[in-house]
Amino acid sequence: MNNIHLSALVAFSLSTLTTPLMADDENAPAKSAFFVGIGGGYGNADLTQSTWAKGDSNVYDATTGSLVSIGTAQDGTGNWSNNQSTFAPIGQVGYFQHFGDSDWLWGSKFLYRYFGTTSNQKNVVVPQVGYHVAVPDGAVTPFTGFETIDSLKTSVNSQLGLLAFFGKSFGNSRIYFGAGPAAYQIQTNINGNVGYAYIPPPTIISITGTPANYSSTEWVMGGAFELGGSYYINKSWFVDVNYSLGVTAQKTTNYSGAFTNTVSGETSVGTNYLQTKQSFITNEVTVSINKAF
Numbered sequence: 001m002n003n004i005h006l007s008a009l010v011a012f013s014l015s016t017l018t019t020p021l022m023a024d025d026e027n028a029p030a031k032s033a034f035f036v037g038i039g040g041g042y043g044n045a046d047l048t049q050s051t052w053a054k055g056d057s058n059v060y061d062a063t064t065g066s067l068v069s070i071g072t073a074q075d076g077t078g079n080w081s082n083n084q085s086t087f088a089p090i091g092q093v094g095y096f097q098h099f100g101d102s103d104w105l106w107g108s109k110f111l112y113r114y115f116g117t118t119s120n121q122k123n124v125v126v127p128q129v130g131y132h133v134a135v136p137d138g139a140v141t142p143f144t145g146f147e148t149i150d151s152l153k154t155s156v157n158s159q160l161g162l163l164a165f166f167g168k169s170f171g172n173s174r175i176y177f178g179a180g181p182a183a184y185q186i187q188t189n190i191n192g193n194v195g196y197a198y199i200p201p202p203t204i205i206s207i208t209g210t211p212a213n214y215s216s217t218e219w220v221m222g223g224a225f226e227l228g229g230s231y232y233i234n235k236s237w238f239v240d241v242n243y244s245l246g247v248t249a250q251k252t253t254n255y256s257g258a259f260t261n262t263v264s265g266e267t268s269v270g271t272n273y274l275q276t277k278q279s280f281i282t283n284e285v286t287v288s289i290n291k292a293f
Helices: 002-027
Strands: 032-061 067-076 080-098 104-134 140-170 173-198 204-206 212-232 237-248 251-263 266-292
Touching: 032 104, 032 140, 032 173, 032 237, 067 140, 067 173, 067 266, 080 140, 080 266, 104 173, 104 266, 140 212, 140 266, 173 237, 173 251, 173 266, 204 251, 212 251, 212 266
Parallel strands: none
Antiparallel strands: 032 067, 032 080, 032 266, 067 104, 080 104, 104 140, 140 173, 173 204, 173 212, 212 237, 237 266, 251 266
């Protein structure tokens, strides 16, 4: 009887030990899976930009129509920066897989993030240095001037990223580091651009006349880096928290517009050129809920 009782006790003990382990195995995260997720967090975009301007014009006698002079002027501003913060929603799809039976893993993901931040520089002044050549004697006269921009708005909208990541699992959690290329959509609106000249100093005359407006929507290439961790709620669902850093190359955008303006009996006919150079750094802390398949 003692042997029978001892055998039953051993069998019961083994059963109580192995049953939880089997349950853990059934609910353990998969060694490889596709996943999709949505979330959001705190983000900011630190924009650095500069503006350059140039004006070329032919000046005619407004009465006779004869060419009086040919002029040109150009110069630019220094760099200025603006930092904007916002809530940044995110969506992502990806895949991960462990290296064999080890705790180390690799993966990749495609993400979309929306910033929607806008930097608005008001009353921008772009200095100008140039000269005009009299017709027909060819006398060259230097002059200075400036261009004004009532408002220069630059918005950082969408981010698209394709990141590869490597990490290590710890039971129901993991940590990882990722990096890859990213593209950022920027929208620029330049409103109220007018060119002026000191001719003769200190008299200020408007060369371009009617204020001009320009706009563009473009993609800027850069790179993105992530450092994060994930925790599995159950076999299929996990919460991911990460810090992301984005850095872009410098984007140069050119604008131009024709103008005709008559001042003091002379008509200026020409083209005004503007150029913006923009780059930015983004930082985000993101929390997302994801489902593995």
